[in-house]
Amino acid sequence: xxxxxxxxxxxxxxxxxxxxxxxVLPQAADRLDTRAGLWPxxxxxxxxxxxxxxxxxxxxxxxxxxxxxxxxxxVLDIVATRGKMQNPATGSGGMLVGxxxxxxxKSSLGVRVGDRVATLVSLSLTPLVIEDGLARWDGRGDQVxxxxxxxxxxRSIAAVIPDDLDPDLALAVMDVCGAPALTARVVExxxxxxxxxxxxIGGAGKSGSxxxxxARQRGARRTIAVVPHRAEASLLADAELADAVVIADARDxxxxxxxxxxxxxxxxVTVVCVDVPGCEGGSVLATAEGGTVIxxxxxxxxxxxxxxxxxxxxxxxxxxxxGYVPGHAAYAMQLLRSSPEIRALFGQRLGAHAETGA
Amino acid sequence: xxxxxxxxxxxxxxxxxxxxxxxVLPQAADRLDTRAGLWPxxxxxxxxxxxxxxxxxxxxxxxxxxxxxxxxxxVLDIVATRGKMQNPATGSGGMLVGxxxxxxxKSSLGVRVGDRVATLVSLSLTPLVIEDGLARWDGRGDQVxxxxxxxxxxRSIAAVIPDDLDPDLALAVMDVCGAPALTARVVExxxxxxxxxxxxIGGAGKSGSxxxxxARQRGARRTIAVVPHRAEASLLADAELADAVVIADARDxxxxxxxxxxxxxxxxVTVVCVDVPGCEGGSVLATAEGGTVIxxxxxxxxxxxxxxxxxxxxxxxxxxxxGYVPGHAAYAMQLLRSSPEIRALFGQRLGAHAETGA
Numbered sequence: 001x002x003x004x005x006x007x008x009x010x011x012x013x014x015x016x017x018x019x020x021x022x023x024v025l026p027q028a029a030d031r032l033d034t035r036a037g038l039w040p041x042x043x044x045x046x047x048x049x050x051x052x053x054x055x056x057x058x059x060x061x062x063x064x065x066x067x068x069x070x071x072x073x074x075v076l077d078i079v080a081t082r083g084k085m086q087n088p089a090t091g092s093g094g095m096l097v098g099x100x101x102x103x104x105x106k107s108s109l110g111v112r113v114g115d116r117v118a119t120l121v122s123l124s125l126t127p128l129v130i131e132d133g134l135a136r137w138d139g140r141g142d143q144v145x146x147x148x149x150x151x152x153x154x155r156s157i158a159a160v161i162p163d164d165l166d167p168d169l170a171l172a173v174m175d176v177c178g179a180p181a182l183t184a185r186v187v188e189x190x191x192x193x194x195x196x197x198x199x200x201i202g203g204a205g206k207s208g209s210x211x212x213x214x215a216r217q218r219g220a221r222r223t224i225a226v227v228p229h230r231a232e233a234s235l236l237a238d239a240e241l242a243d244a245v246v247i248a249d250a251r252d253x254x255x256x257x258x259x260x261x262x263x264x265x266x267x268x269v270t271v272v273c274v275d276v277p278g279c280e281g282g283s284v285l286a287t288a289e290g291g292t293v294i295x296x297x298x299x300x301x302x303x304x305x306x307x308x309x310x311x312x313x314x315x316x317x318x319x320x321x322x323g324y325v326p327g328h329a330a331y332a333m334q335l336l337r338s339s340p341e342i343r344a345l346f347g348q349r350l351g352a353h354a355e356t357g358a
Numbered sequence: 359x360x361x362x363x364x365x366x367x368x369x370x371x372x373x374x375x376x377x378x379x380x381x382v383l384p385q386a387a388d389r390l391d392t393r394a395g396l397w398p399x400x401x402x403x404x405x406x407x408x409x410x411x412x413x414x415x416x417x418x419x420x421x422x423x424x425x426x427x428x429x430x431x432x433v434l435d436i437v438a439t440r441g442k443m444q445n446p447a448t449g450s451g452g453m454l455v456g457x458x459x460x461x462x463x464k465s466s467l468g469v470r471v472g473d474r475v476a477t478l479v480s481l482s483l484t485p486l487v488i489e490d491g492l493a494r495w496d497g498r499g500d501q502v503x504x505x506x507x508x509x510x511x512x513r514s515i516a517a518v519i520p521d522d523l524d525p526d527l528a529l530a531v532m533d534v535c536g537a538p539a540l541t542a543r544v545v546e547x548x549x550x551x552x553x554x555x556x557x558x559i560g561g562a563g564k565s566g567s568x569x570x571x572x573a574r575q576r577g578a579r580r581t582i583a584v585v586p587h588r589a590e591a592s593l594l595a596d597a598e599l600a601d602a603v604v605i606a607d608a609r610d611x612x613x614x615x616x617x618x619x620x621x622x623x624x625x626x627v628t629v630v631c632v633d634v635p636g637c638e639g640g641s642v643l644a645t646a647e648g649g650t651v652i653x654x655x656x657x658x659x660x661x662x663x664x665x666x667x668x669x670x671x672x673x674x675x676x677x678x679x680x681g682y683v684p685g686h687a688a689y690a691m692q693l694l695r696s697s698p699e700i701r702a703l704f705g706q707r708l709g710a711h712a713e714t715g716a
Binding site (some may be wrong): 011013015022023024026027028090091092094120121122124125155156157178238251252253254255278280281285295298300301302303304305306307308309310311312313314315316317318319320321322323324325328 | 369371373380381382383384385386448449450451463478479480482513514515536542609610611613614636643653656658659660661662663664665667668670671672673674675676677678679680682683684686694706707
């Protein structure tokens with residue numbers, strides 16, 4: 001391995017590892033430099049598990065019609081070719097869990113060798129080398145046992161996984177921790193006004209249930225969960241995370257609008273947490289004039305949202321769900337610890353199926 | 359023509375004209391019903407001119423390598439097949455100008471027969487029939503002389519073009535009027551804080567120059583325009599719309615960040631008005647922590663913005679540029695009337711090339 005230990009400080013954005021012929025950030029790059037030697041502000045992690053983004057995994061599984069070996073072969077090919085796990089079709093990646101192996105002398109990430117960490121930046125910009133051929137993964141499901149290494153940059157973010165928590169549970173929570181943090185911030189912005197009605201579309205999912213908990217904790221006047229079918233509704237009704245739970249197909253704009261209205265809407269704040277395309281119009285229609293829609297789904301189309309709202313003459317603020325909000329991991333952990341309902345819901349989901357937003 | 363005059367009121371969103379087998383809004387529909395007979399809340403317009411969305415026109419011209427006849431044939435085919443001008447590749451449409459031909463008895467659009475109007479909703483959701491085979495258009499350029507008709511729904515928006523304004527000028531302004539209106543709103547939100555530094559990327563374009571004028575009018579502390587080359591810089595320097603004009607390739611994140619920094623940045627508010635892909639990372643990097651990025655470009659990638667900001671651990675609010683803000687057309691006209699610089703800039707641009715955001 002070429003050891004660049006004499007190199008100057010790496011660019012905190014990871015620019016020094018971009019191998020494209022032009023200047024692009026690692027997320028936009030075709031290929032990254034995956035050398036194991038660290039620039040002084042980097043950290044290397046021994047990977048234990050990859051958590052593929054839900055939209056990415058769904059695309060791969062669909063393309064290969066459920067052939068796990070073919071899915072695994074394509075993931076290996078993507079990582080070998082690009083030096084990172086970024087699905088070319090969806091642009092998304094996922095996240096990983098591992099043990100800190102080396103910390104550069106100028107790193108400011110606040111982690112130590114031996115810490116078990118989850119990366120809170122997307123795999124789509126993380127240099128990654130897979131060393132075991134993913135031999136322990138059957139290609140079915142987005143949780144990928146893996147041996148290999150990954151590199152974190154000066155400006156990356158990693159959260160230490162608490163010793164007292166099941167690593168899978170911690171990973172599942174951290175994976176979506178941007179959603180409750182941003183939801184909390186938006187709900188709090190109503191502090192000097194009438195408390196908002198908050199609808200969470202996909203309320204029984206990981207990001208959705210945490211967002212419901214955040215909305216309630218920060219003073220929502222009423223929380224409404226939209227779920228696609230009865231099984232999800234009963235999951236959520238048991239958890240008592242929402243004031244109302246309604247069943248609707250979020251891709252049907254009229255059905256969504258009417259379902260939310262019947263439950264006490266329209267919402268002042270609508271949080272979109274379902275990873276299926278085509279929910280933009282309904283989300284706008286189900287939101288009150290002057291309200292806010294927060295899109296967390298990686299299946300969101302920028303054009304459909306912008307032109308859809310314009311086409312409806314809808315005066316709504318539309319936010320791109322930034323996965324980073326300062327303190328987001330700690331806040332999500334606090335919601336988890338303070339809510340037996342959230343813990344129970346995540347417990348039921350783990351192993352069943354997964355949903356990620358990275 | 360089948361006259362549905364006995365029909366109940368149409369759905370204000372135009373749902374009654376969707377011919378797809380499932381419930382989708384007109385913007386998301388594959389095909390619209392273009393019958394000339396009106397539902398009671400509709401308006402029919404005799405089309406004089408189509409203004410194709412810049413991203414859509416660029417895609418078509420590129421695909422056909424500048425063969426105007428082939429571009430025209432594809433536009434005719436799209437409209438005949440879909441009943442609307444929505445480029446399947448970009449999802450975007452454009453807007454139109456025409457004369458009001460019939461107003462349904464229950465219409466609330468506030469227009470009268472004989473008014474010359476511009477539609478302020480996208481062509482991507484407007485029922486349209488072309489009757490002249492676009493015989494007066496050579497397929498080169500996004501301004502399309504056209505005879506035919508279009509239908510506006512109960513919840514559509516149309517603006518009457520003032521008699522004292524060149525219709526082409528009015529159209530060009532109305533086409534992008536959402537951008538200055540939303541920029542004004544965001545800048546105003548700093549009223550109780552330190553006035554913001556505002557950067558407009560693509561500041562010499564139509565939406566960009568109006569956004570600069572709006573930012574200054576609503577109290578920006580400093581306005582910075584980013585343009586791609588010297589010719590645009592001199593256009594803007596003459597117009598004196600910005601405190602600083604810098605040349606940078608917005609697709610190069612480091613160059614953009616450094617250019618904005620050298621001009622007094624980073625910005626508290628960054629407005630993205632260039633219709634080229636790949637500006638998400640640089641826009642985020644050129645924005646201060648806690649700042650806001652408003653994406654008006656139809657070339658914006660939702661995934662690139664969301665994952666890019668997360669990957670940079672950038673605490674920025676990212677807004678999807680909603681083309682509708684109440685009063686947007688009147689506000690843009692006010693900016694035009696009160697600013698000789700804006701009028702001169704638009705005058706220079708008209709005929710040269712066009713840029714649209716609908």
